[in-house]
Amino acid sequence: MLIEPFLKALPILETIEEHNHQAFFVGGCVRDFLLGRTIGDVDITTSARPEMIQKYFPKVIPVGIEHGTVIVRNEDISYEVTTFRIDGDYSDKRHPDSVMFIDKIDKDLERRDFTINALAMTKDGEIIDLFDGRGDLNQKVIRTVGDGYERFKEDSLRIIRALRFSSQLGFMIHEDTLKDMKLVMQDIGSLAVERISNEFAKLFAGKYVETGISYLRTTGIYKYLPIFSEHPDMMKHIPNKITPLLSFGEVIALFHLLEPNISVKNWVKAWKCSNQIKKEAVALIQAYDYYVNNGINNWLVYSLEESYYNGFVRIVNVLQNKIVTYDDLIKVRNKLPIQSRNELDINGNDLIHMFPDNRKGPWLHKMLSAIEKEVVFDGLKNKKSEIKDWIKCHPPETN
Numbered sequence: 439m440l441i442e443p444f445l446k447a448l449p450i451l452e453t454i455e456e457h458n459h460q461a462f463f464v465g466g467c468v469r470d471f472l473l474g475r476t477i478g479d480v481d482i483t484t485s486a487r488p489e490m491i492q493k494y495f496p497k498v499i500p501v502g503i504e505h506g507t508v509i510v511r512n513e514d515i516s517y518e519v520t521t522f523r524i525d526g527d528y529s530d531k532r533h534p535d536s537v538m539f540i541d542k543i544d545k546d547l548e549r550r551d552f553t554i555n556a557l558a559m560t561k562d563g564e565i566i567d568l569f570d571g572r573g574d575l576n577q578k579v580i581r582t583v584g585d586g587y588e589r590f591k592e593d594s595l596r597i598i599r600a601l602r603f604s605s606q607l608g609f610m611i612h613e614d615t616l617k618d619m620k621l622v623m624q625d626i627g628s629l630a631v632e633r634i635s636n637e638f639a640k641l642f643a644g645k646y647v648e649t650g651i652s653y654l655r656t657t658g659i660y661k662y663l664p665i666f667s668e669h670p671d672m673m674k675h676i677p678n679k680i681t682p683l684l685s686f687g688e689v690i691a692l693f694h695l696l697e698p699n700i701s702v703k704n705w706v707k708a709w710k711c712s713n714q715i716k717k718e719a720v721a722l723i724q725a726y727d728y729y730v731n732n733g734i735n736n737w738l739v740y741s742l743e744e745s746y747y748n749g750f751v752r753i754v755n756v757l758q759n760k761i762v763t764y765d766d767l768i769k770v771r772n773k774l775p776i777q778s779r780n781e782l783d784i785n786g787n788d789l790i791h792m793f794p795d796n797r798k799g800p801w802l803h804k805m806l807s808a809i810e811k812e813v814v815f816d817g818l819k820n821k822k823s824e825i826k827d828w829i830k831c832h833p834p835e836t837n
């Protein structure tokens with residue numbers, strides 16, 4: 439009756455039940471199962487207290503034990519197992535000040551953000567749906583559980599989450615929920631930026647990103663986000679036709695290309711991004727600028743890391759009407775005379791031998807770069823003797 443990945447997680451529910459506690463699959467995994475979408479992480483909710491879970495399973499990581507959450511590792515998969523709870527205030531806007539563990543699932547489902555996320559499932563596949571989440575899944579509606587104002591006051595990240603679910607699922611946001619989002623949206627300013635960027639990245643990666651962006655625009659929520667709060671015009675630049683961007687580096691590259699006055703450095707600082715995201719954004723922007731002037735050629739494909747090809751293609755397709763594909767790039771890459779500088783048939787030592795009177799200095803690097811470019815563009819054969827002949831005609835500027 440159950441399908442993977444629930445089947446793999448079944449022993450966890452069974453073990454908890456053998457100890458006379460209740461346990462259910464809960465949240466996004468149940469929602470995605472009912473929608474026939476790919477199921478991400480399987481989360482579990484239980485009446486057992488975290489200390490008990492630690493006793494029942496050999497590998498437990500106490501990630502948020504004070505909030506009732508531990509991770510149970512089973513066959514190399516991590517499961518978040520959270521004790522039924524109700525939350526106190528969220529004065530730090532990140533975690534509830536206090537949580538109270540409870541024995542029944544009802545109130546635990548009641549504290550959750552949206553009806554479509556307040557669904558649970560037993561080990562026999564029976565769905566527990568106290569707020570007509572299934573009705574909302576059928577009608578494609580995002581609606582808060584109970585009073586929206588309260589739900590958003592408890593955690594204003596839920597406002598961004600509503601946008602991201604509309605973008606991932608293509609759902610409408612219920613008009614009452616939308617009203618409550620607008621009432622609370624100024625609270626977004628006090629959220630931890632990392633939490634916002636996580637949801638914002640998912641918004642841009644959603645299959646129905648245009649729906650999510652349209653809500654972002656019409657509600658004015660963007661005015662409470664880093665960068666947008668100081669540059670609200672930014673929003674006007676986003677093209678009406680936009681396709682999903684799968685990483686935050688792509689999102690930053692897009693915004694910088696739309697509004698070059700805001701540097702990548704600013705974006706990365708304001709959104710607290712990792713160096714990896716920064717590196718990706720910079721590489722994509724360089725490649726895009728080069729592409730606009732030169733089109734796809736050997737040098738573009740050679741200079742861009744292959745892992746960024748898909749991101750590059752997505753950026754080009756959003757900003758230009760031309761369709762460029764990953765295969766277009768790979769075809770060029772496969773015909774390149776060299777794939778990296780290490781493959782050059784000449785190196786720094788060879789150059790020093792050729793010009794023993796030159797001191798080591800920037801000329802070496804310049805020379806190697808020039809040779810690399812000649813070889814990549816196919817004008818020069820990657821053969822030491824031929825490269826040496828070319829150097830004789832293009833001697834280094836001495837320093």
Ligand SMILES: Nc1ccn([C@@H]2O[C@H](COP(=O)(O)OP(=O)(O)OP(=O)(O)O)[C@@H](O)[C@H]2O)c(=O)n1
Pocket residue numbers: 464465466467478479481549550551552555556593595596599
């Ligand atoms: N601010 C939040 C975050 C989460 N939740 C609840 O916790 C569950 C798990 O949260 P999370 O994994 O962040 O979201 P999912 O709905 O599981 O979405 P995804 O598939 O992207 O993980 C949600 O379904 C929801 O019931 C909530 O009520 N309020």
Ligand SMILES: [Mg+2]
Pocket residue numbers: 465466467478479481
């Ligand atoms: Mg989840």
